[in-house]
Amino acid sequence: MTGMTRRGLNVAWCGLALALTGIIGAPAHADTPAMHGRAAPAAIVQRGQVRFTILTAQLIRMEWSPDSRFVDDPSQIFIDRDQPVPHFTVTTSGGKLRIETASLQLSYVLGSGKFDARNLQIRSRKLAPAFDWHPGDPETGNLHGTARTMDRYSGDINIDSGKRLDLGQGLLSRDGWHVVDDSTSFLFDADLRWQWAKPRGCADCQDLYFFGYGHRYQRALGDYAAVAGRQPMPPRFAFGYWWSRYWNYSDREMRDLVGDFERYQIPLDVMVIDMDWHRTDDLSWDAKYVKRDEVGESVGWTGYTWNRSLFPEPDRFLGWLHDHKLKTTLNLHPASGIPAREESYPASAKAMGVTDGAPVPFEAADKRFVQNWFDKTLDPLARQGVDFWWLDWQQWPNSKLMPGLSNTWWLNYVFYTRMQQTSQNRALIYHRWGGLGNHRYQIGFSGDSVISWASLAYQPYFTATASNVLYGYWSHDIGGHFFAETTPESQRHIDPELYVRWMQFGAFSPILRTHSSKEAGLRKEPWRFSPEVLAALRQTVALRYQLAPYIYTASRQAYDSGVSILRPLYYAWPEQPEAYRATGEYMFGDDMLVAPVTQPLQNGVASVSIWLPPGRWYDDNRGEVIEGGRTIVRDYLLDEVPLFVRAGAAIPMNPASVHKLQDADDGRLVVRVLPGGGAKTRVYADAGDSEAYRNGDYAFTAIETTRDARQAKVTIRPREGSYAGMPDSRQIAVELASAAFPQRVTVNGVAYPRSDDGRQGSWHYDGESLTARIVLPAQQAGATLSVTIAFPDGAPRIDGLLYRMKRTAAAVAWLKEQWEPPVPLPDDVSLAGQLGRLIDYHPEQLAALIAAFDARSAKLVQEVNETRAKPEVKAEFARKIRAI
Known part of the structure; x- marks a missing residue:
């Protein structure tokens, strides 16, 4: 096939797979990203037993094979080596091979065997800090990654062992380099219907990836995303509020719960139903009473048949939830396979050839079992109305069929890609971290953390650091999961203040999900608290929904760049020592710095020490612009959040009336313009719940702002791009925070009148928030909107x-x-x-x-x-x- 590109060849094979669909099963979804294991020939330098692949100017793959056979299959971590070839040079002299890119200089002694400190060296070029690396060199400045779970941790301390949580190695290091050893990871086969794991054929081979980037951390993350796969965007509804509680809810109780959310006008998008949706007979937490099933697992955890005493008609119950615009996920603990008590057992046993009434054994690496598991057991539940799965694997670590293959990692791959194959909706699972490469299968849940101020204080750091391995969608048990066994009975109740502060962190987290253990005193429904606490909780959830366009845009940026929504300060300020020490702070998107309150009130306020990076920042709580590059101390009431926004930023927001993020995009948008300068930004939009965003089905709207004491100008450009269901028009409101009373407001040169009723085509001034608000009528999305606000000479200072x-x-x-x-x-x-x-x-x-x-x-x-x-x-x- 002379002249056909590698990607073109893959397309041809995909066409063949489509033609064979009726014979061999369903192909991958049309928008599923393909894997390209083989690099471009021009990027490869091979000399005998070694092969070097120049993936980017900062990233080199280094292989050694005793028989000169090298791996071109995608691996668990690296799935797309077919990258644009960077400029590099290759020379040989004195028995040494030298490769130079714009950033790196590699030297290898030819014919010297496996890579070691004697024969391989990589030096930096024009990078800071400079480095001179040899295999085996210690990496002293690694900035860590993340962990599989925070089960039974108070902060970073395990309450049983006293050991600190190990966050492992991340991709970033203050040393300026990092090596990923991919020598033992599993590979993917070439089955285009559903690529499956296979072991490597060489136990002695080396397969190393050298990242050399200095302190250009964001570039390193971008390189990794290109080669290891991008962080997929969750569907839009996933950024709303998730309600979860480990409780044996009934159909009636869940309807009452939803009714209360609606009655108190608290937005909600996701209903999580824990394991009591199925029968849990004989389940016990007490080791003395635990019963084992036929495969040696604790009875009660695994189940696929609805508990009809709680949910007499599951189809009608799930349909009711969907009528109320709620997405649903069910908890799974699949270790016991398919026992005989399950409704799907007869079909599953027949498909797997089990004839003696024994359970159909679980094995995630057995494609035949997994295919039948979905076909006979899980997909029928999905057709009833289960939108995605909560995969709560806690059993044996590795596959029995493929020793060394992590069950956590592989199950995440299986569930995510199965949804891509079989659903028209955007793939989504909810699971535990399985290791490098698992960032391709969002969303994570961090497990059963202890209810304590220490746990809350640790979670901002834990969440930010996970971005160093692109795991940008951690969700936590907001409010904590359980009380430590040493907690006195008199104290086993929710501390309202702690809960409010945890919820505030959750509102500025990737995912906002409350959860708790099955304990009667752990009631987190907002209306169960005092009016003051209820007001703070409602305000927090409402703010989350208003910020959804900003968060969703940041999610797209994470997909494109590899830089997660929530990330450490040192990404943007790598040369500032304080950026590494400020572990209780983080950037939330490009424009917001958040330092959650993680300590109790004293004399009615919480005092927080905050390092502000260089530049000018708008203190959202005080309503004033201040200079950064210093540490400040601020005090906060219960309903206040330490939030600092880049001065002059334009923040895209929802109107306060939006209570469901899964609703179709109706073109309404609020642009909140802050004092202190100007900004250029873009607002992202797509269909919200399809995979088509990967292939160009989306739109951006560019916004430019300038603002000073005399005038503010906001220019909203025509929308660019398209997607299914995109509205033809848009209705925009412009808000100027901490503004003086305007003298004149014009839109596209036409003067707008002041009208305190807030009708379209007018402006008004909100005295409680000191905000000037201009409400534009709906206009075609292809039109340019230019809003100018003039302030009078001698207007009073509003700062503070x-x-x-x-x-x-x-x-x-x-x-x-x-x-x-x-x-x-x-x-x-x-x-x-x-x-x-x-x-x-x-x-x-x-x-x-x-x-x-x-x-x-x-x-x-x-x-x-x-x-x-x-x-x-x-x-x-x-x-x-x-x-x-």
């Missing part, structure tokens, strides 16, 4: 006013609770606590109202001291006011 308003209102509210009737509060005190409302009534008087507020604030302590309030009340009020 939001913080002073909130804190003063909180101090006044506290004072009212301590006040003794019937004497009213002093007038100035009452009015000082209502500045936002006063501005909302008369925003055109903003300057005068701020001046009056400042005057009142200066004498609040004196006025209260002149009353008959108790001395301790006067003292505490004075402390609160002076802290503002």
Whole structure:
């Protein structure tokens, strides 16, 4: 086939597979990414027993084979070696082979055998830090990866053994290099219907991948994503709120639960149903009472037949959930295979040739078993309405059929690719980390962490570090899973403050999912808490849904670049020592820095020390722009989150009315523009739940902003691209945070009127949030929108006013609770606590109202001291006011 490219040859073979579909089974989904194990010939340098493949200027594959036979099959880790060939040179002199790229210089002593410190050397070129590497050199600066589970950890300490959690090696190192030894990983065969694992044929061969990048960490991640596969985007609904609790819910109870979410107007997209959906008879946590089944596994874990006492008609129950726009996942522990008690047993036993009534044995590496497992057992459940699977493998580590093949890793591959083959929806599973390469099969769950402040404090670091192996979609048991056995009975209840703080971290995490163990006191429904806590929880979930366009855009960026949504600060500031020490902070997308509160309140506030990287940052809590490159200390009330956004950034958001992320894209968008400069950004959109995003079915909308004290300008460019179901028009609102009262607003040169009812084609000013909001009518998505907001000369400074308003209102509210009737509060005190409302009534008087507020604030302590309030009340009020 002269002239046909390797990828073209794969397409030809795919066409042949389609023609044979009726004979040999279903092919991969049309949008499933192909594997290209063989590199371009021009990238390969072979000399006898060694072969070097120049994958990028920073990444070289190095193979040694005693019989000069090399591997061109995709491996578990590296699936696409057919990359654009970078420029490099090859020379031979003095018995040494030398290969030079723009970044690396490799030297190998020809004919000297296996790679070792004597015969192989790689030096950096124009990289910082410089390095001179030989096989066996210690990697002292590795920045770690992630772990399979956090089961029974409080923070990073296992409560049983006292050992610290081992996060293993990541791809990034302060040394500037890292080596992945792929010599023993399994390979994929050439079966285009469903590629399967096979062992390597050479036990002595070496297969190494040298990453040399200096501190250009993001480039290293991009190289890895290109060769090891990209982080797939979860469907849009996965970025909503997941409700999960290990509890033997019934059909009626789950309907009541959903009704409460709707009644309290708390958004929800995913309903997780733990293992009690099937029969769990004889299950015991107590080792004295554990019963073993025919294959030696604990009875009750494995099950595929609905518990009809809880769910009398599963089809109707799942249909009801879908009617309420909820996606559903069921928990699986498949170790016992298919026992005789299962409804699918007769068909499964017949298909597998089991005739004696014994269980159909489980073996994930047996393609025949797996195919029948799906055909006879799992796919019928999916047809009932199960949208994706929660794969909770906790049993033996490696395959019995293929020793050394991780069951966790392989099951993740099997479930994910099966969904790609058989479903029109975007593939999604929910599982444990299985090792390098598993980033291709999202989403992870971190397991049963202990309920403690230490666990919360550790999870930001744990989640950020996982991005060093591209595992960018960890979901945690928000609120913690269980109480340590040493926790006194009197304390075995949810700490509301801890739960709020954990939920706030969850809102700024890849996945927001609450979960807990089967214990009556572990009730995390938001409406079970005090009004103050309920309000904080509702606010947190609402913020998550508003931020969904920003998060979804960041997910696309992760797919394209290899840089996860949640990542450490040192990606962007690799030469700043503080970026490595600030383990409680992380970047959330390109523009947001988050430092979750992970300690209890003291005197009503939590004090947080935050390192701000160089540049200008908008303090979202205080409403002010501040300079970075320093460490600051800020205090936070229960409903406040340490969030800092790049000054001048434009954040794409949903309107507050969006409560379901799986709803079709209707073109509504809020662009929140922050003070302090300008920005260029793009907002991503696609169909939300199809694999077609991999092949060009998506769109971007470019947004450009500038903002200073005199004027703000927002330009929204025509949408570029297309996807199925894309709306023809878009309805956009522009919000200017911490803004003065506008003098004039124009859209495409046409003046907009002020209208406090917020109707389309007008603008208004929100006094409670100090936000100018311009509501545009729906317009064709191919049109350019130019919004200009002019501010008057001498407009009052708004920086920091939001913080002073909130804190003063909180101090006044506290004072009212301590006040003794019937004497009213002093007038100035009452009015000082209502500045936002006063501005909302008369925003055109903003300057005068701020001046009056400042005057009142200066004498609040004196006025209260002149009353008959108790001395301790006067003292505490004075402390609160002076802290503002």
